[in-house]
Amino acid sequence: MPTTLAGKRIIIGVTGSIAAFKVAGWVSNLIKEEARVAVIMTESACRFVTPLTFAALSGERVYTDLFARQDAEAIPHIQLAREADLLVIAPATAHTIARLAYGLADDLLTCAVLATRAPVLVCPAMNAQMYNHPAVQENVEKLKKIGYQILDPESGRMACKENGAGRLPEWEMAREVILRSLTSPDLAGQKILITAGPTRESLDPARFLSNRSSGKMGYSLARTARRRGAEVTMITGPTALACPPDVKCVRVETAGEMHEAVLARCHQATVIVKAAAVSDFRPAVQFAGKVKKEQAELHLPLEQTQDILKELGHLKEKAGFLLIGFAAESDDHVAAGEKKLKGKNLDLIAINDITSGHTGFEADTNQVTLLDNNGLSQLPLTTKEQTADLIWDHVVTMLVQKDI
Numbered sequence: 187m188p189t190t191l192a193g194k195r196i197i198i199g200v201t202g203s204i205a206a207f208k209v210a211g212w213v214s215n216l217i218k219e220e221a222r223v224a225v226i227m228t229e230s231a232c233r234f235v236t237p238l239t240f241a242a243l244s245g246e247r248v249y250t251d252l253f254a255r256q257d258a259e260a261i262p263h264i265q266l267a268r269e270a271d272l273l274v275i276a277p278a279t280a281h282t283i284a285r286l287a288y289g290l291a292d293d294l295l296t297c298a299v300l301a302t303r304a305p306v307l308v309c310p311a312m313n314a315q316m317y318n319h320p321a322v323q324e325n326v327e328k329l330k331k332i333g334y335q336i337l338d339p340e341s342g343r344m345a346c347k348e349n350g351a352g353r354l355p356e357w358e359m360a361r362e363v364i365l366r367s368l369t370s371p372d373l374a375g376q377k378i379l380i381t382a383g384p385t386r387e388s389l390d391p392a393r394f395l396s397n398r399s400s401g402k403m404g405y406s407l408a409r410t411a412r413r414r415g416a417e418v419t420m421i422t423g424p425t426a427l428a429c430p431p432d433v434k435c436v437r438v439e440t441a442g443e444m445h446e447a448v449l450a451r452c453h454q455a456t457v458i459v460k461a462a463a464v465s466d467f468r469p470a471v472q473f474a475g476k477v478k479k480e481q482a483e484l485h486l487p488l489e490q491t492q493d494i495l496k497e498l499g500h501l502k503e504k505a506g507f508l509l510i511g512f513a514a515e516s517d518d519h520v521a522a523g524e525k526k527l528k529g530k531n532l533d534l535i536a537i538n539d540i541t542s543g544h545t546g547f548e549a550d551t552n553q554v555t556l557l558d559n560n561g562l563s564q565l566p567l568t569t570k571e572q573t574a575d576l577i578w579d580h581v582v583t584m585l586v587q588k589d590i
């Protein structure tokens with residue numbers, strides 16, 4: 187099932203780092219995605235950002251004092267620990283990391299961490315020298331051994347005007363890791379190869395043949411597979427999208443380059459999803475200089491590119507991967523999908539009707555028909571990210587049946 191942040195109880199523990207202000211943005215984004223957020227602040231954190239800021243953003247009171255309990259109230263650190271779906275410590279100072287590594291319980295945040303059964307995500311942020319100090323590194327290792335997840339700090343220029351690893355990552359990365367912490371890792375152990383985006387076939391130095399693929403569907407598949415625990419490599423044609431966090435991205439331009447990149451990696455994969463819209467044709471002749479407008483008449487002979495999907499279909503049994511294709515169709519799309527499933531020896535095909543404005547190329551939503559040897563299933567019209575998750579649900583069932 188697709189994981190969303192909506193309705194999730196997320197406890198954010200803010201500690202005394204200069205990066206505390208960034209977490210105000212995270213809380214605001216979590217609330218926008220309808221998570222239920224409660225904030226615990228250490229005494230030092232309150233010197234960087236006021237509790238009022240987090241109270242206004244979360245819409246709840248902020249917890250700062252272990253002993254400030256109203257008489258009839260449930261004990262806050264136990265109550266918060268019990269109701270949490272996830273406890274995130276961001277930013278996590280060197281001091282709090284040490285307290286957590288040694289199981290100290292000297293304030294509300296550390297007591298809540300010890301009392302919870304929910305997953306704990308620790309997001310260190312500090313000066314690079316501090317972060318690389320053997321004592322801090324040893325404590326981070328201890329947290330990993332306990333089973334806490336760590337959001338590694340990013341490298342770059344910091345508030346102290348030094349460069350190095352220690353910066354708190356931006357929301358996009360944090361969102362991904364938070365969602366991963368909340369998602370069952372049902373694709374763990376899978377090595378998934380995904381192709382995405384269009385290809386470009388050059389005519390002259392200024393012009394190329396391409397198609398309307400935005401890459402959104404392939405990138406959503408890569409992001410959600412990583413979230414579900416897979417090791418993901420994505421081979422992508424030119425798109426305007428950023429590579430999803432923790433996905434290995436290989437950028438190519440032409441169908442020929444994509445063919446080479448896929449064939450070089452297919453033997454390591456357990457699942458291959460060909461979501462790229464690879465050009466079927468390329469100009470048979472490429473002009474070294476820009477073709478002039480004044481040229482009276484221009485005929486453009488085309489030649490076919492390699493059929494990557496068909497080649498994978500031949501290799502599939504021997505190499506042992508599951509092969510999933512996409513079909514973008516404008517007419518009689520189920521019959522066309524069925525022909526492609528059989529003709530290219532696929533395990534599953536996701537068929538897009540590209541004539542509707544809500545589906546297919548460039549749209550943020552999609553409605554896909556899945557077809558395998560057991561028959562059809564129609565997925566609902568939904569976001570490409572949720573469509574990707576529903577495709578993975580189907581793939582997980584197939585992997586269990588195939589015992590991969």
Ligand SMILES: Cc1cc2nc3c(=O)[nH]c(=O)nc-3n(C[C@H](O)[C@H](O)[C@H](O)COP(=O)(O)O)c2cc1C
Pocket residue numbers: 200201202203204205228229230231278279280281282283311312313316
């Ligand atoms: C201006 C300033 C910035 C600081 N930034 C950080 C930081 O980014 N990371 C860190 O580990 N400590 C930082 N410290 C030190 C912590 O605030 C200090 O170790 C404190 O005891 C942490 O308490 P806590 O972990 O209970 O919140 C900073 C201190 C000051 C004065």
